[in-house]
Amino acid sequence: MKVPFLDLHNQYQTIRCEIASAIQQVLDSSAFVGGPFVERFEEEFANLCGSRFTLGVSSGTSALWLTLLGLGIGPGDEVITVPNSFIATAEAISMCGARPVFVDVNEQSYTMNAALLENAVTSRTRAIIPVHLFGQPADMDPIVAFAEKHKLHVIEDACQAHGSRYKGRPVGSIGIAGCFSFYPGKNLGAYGEAGAVVTANPDLADKIRILRDHGQTRKYYHAMIGWNSRMDGIQGALLSVKLKHLLDWNEARRKNAALYDSLLTEIQEINLPKKMDYAQHVYHIYAIRTKNRDKLKDFLAHRGIDCLIHYPLPIHLQEAYRPLRLERGSFPISETCAEEFLSLPMYPDLAGNQIEYVAQEIRNFYS
Numbered sequence: 114m115k116v117p118f119l120d121l122h123n124q125y126q127t128i129r130c131e132i133a134s135a136i137q138q139v140l141d142s143s144a145f146v147g148g149p150f151v152e153r154f155e156e157e158f159a160n161l162c163g164s165r166f167t168l169g170v171s172s173g174t175s176a177l178w179l180t181l182l183g184l185g186i187g188p189g190d191e192v193i194t195v196p197n198s199f200i201a202t203a204e205a206i207s208m209c210g211a212r213p214v215f216v217d218v219n220e221q222s223y224t225m226n227a228a229l230l231e232n233a234v235t236s237r238t239r240a241i242i243p244v245h246l247f248g249q250p251a252d253m254d255p256i257v258a259f260a261e262k263h264k265l266h267v268i269e270d271a272c273q274a275h276g277s278r279y280k281g282r283p284v285g286s287i288g289i290a291g292c293f294s295f296y297p298g299k300n301l302g303a304y305g306e307a308g309a310v311v312t313a314n315p316d317l318a319d320k321i322r323i324l325r326d327h328g329q330t331r332k333y334y335h336a337m338i339g340w341n342s343r344m345d346g347i348q349g350a351l352l353s354v355k356l357k358h359l360l361d362w363n364e365a366r367r368k369n370a371a372l373y374d375s376l377l378t379e380i381q382e383i384n385l386p387k388k389m390d391y392a393q394h395v396y397h398i399y400a401i402r403t404k405n406r407d408k409l410k411d412f413l414a415h416r417g418i419d420c421l422i423h424y425p426l427p428i429h430l431q432e433a434y435r436p437l438r439l440e441r442g443s444f445p446i447s448e449t450c451a452e453e454f455l456s457l458p459m460y461p462d463l464a465g466n467q468i469e470y471v472a473q474e475i476r477n478f479y480s
């Protein structure tokens with residue numbers, strides 16, 4: 114049996130008529146960049162997140178970067194985040210001229226450990242970016258409390274957590290802004306590049322609206338130096354179609370995760386992803402932890418099962434961040450995650466018998 118890591122084609126088959134008609138409407142109206150299809154999606158996505166504004170942008174990376182710029186963060190400033198994330202979280206900080214400062218993650222949730230913030234904060238700190246890793250929200254209450262005490266902004270990196278909730282509250286609505294990616298493989302994926310910033314703050318929304326469009330306040334009048342970070346009409350239109358299915362797809366992911374959990378629970382050598390009490394997990398990634406990770410990955414690959422590693426090297430040890438001079442050993446939990454995490458196939462259309470096959474082969478490996 115073949116079990117790909119991700120199968121976008123199957124999902125597309127279930128919505129191809131809706132998608133075709135959405136794209137046709139954009140073609141018929143020539144609203145290729147920004148415009149009514151993007152605006153409609155922005156409104157719908159703001160509703161999902163229980164927040165006032167959504168600004169459609171060109172990617173999740175742009176969403177993070179524009180949010181930092183919109184908050185006036187730049188050279189001389191520090192922003193605290195975690196080293197076990199996709200590099201974009203730190204890159205966005207660096208690309209606005211600020212310095213990323215890392216804190217390690219909690220051993221259970223693999224998200225930001227708020228108890229470590231005290232050691233990382235300085236007089237230059239301006240913001241904190243927790244990452245809702247793999248679809249599970251970070252423990253936001255202590256992070257927000259710390260930020261309030263030190264007058265810092267909290268920006269949620271919700272690029273892996275569309276539709277997820279923290280203590281009942283939709284992610285993206287907890288910090289001053291939430292940043293989302295619609296990269297094709299995400300829980301809500303475009304058919305190209307796209308992203309969004311969600312915020313209830315009208316000033317920040319205005320700034321980002323201007324920044325994403327070359328700093329224009331009206332056509333060819335530029336109030337500030339911005340960039341081209343706009344969302345395409347076609348992406349907006351098909352994201353509206355896919356958004357209608359998001360909660361069902363997330364539910365299917367949770368069912369798949371529960372099946373993995375029940376089939377793998379007796380294997381002593383692996384740690385299953387822990388669902389925190391405060392979280393509604395949306396399982397963008399289902400990652401197990403094991404000491405024999407590389408051998409298990411090869412074993413499964415030979416049996417037609419594709420797994421990935423998120424992420425094989427934590428950000429502070431990447432060559433790009435060598436100038437920060439952070440040694441191995443600086444963030445032990447993130448480093449262990451990089452050595453032990455293995456992401457199993459996970460998507461809404463993954464079939465029960467595929468999950469059973471993956472679990473059976475993992476059992477075979479250990480017996």
Ligand SMILES: *Cc1c(COP(=O)(O)O)cnc(C)c1O
Pocket residue numbers: 172173174175198199201202244270272273293294295296307308
């Ligand atoms: C995908 C992702 C991003 C970047 O999003 P793009 O749309 O690919 O630019 C940022 N942070 C995290 C945690 C991500 O998973």
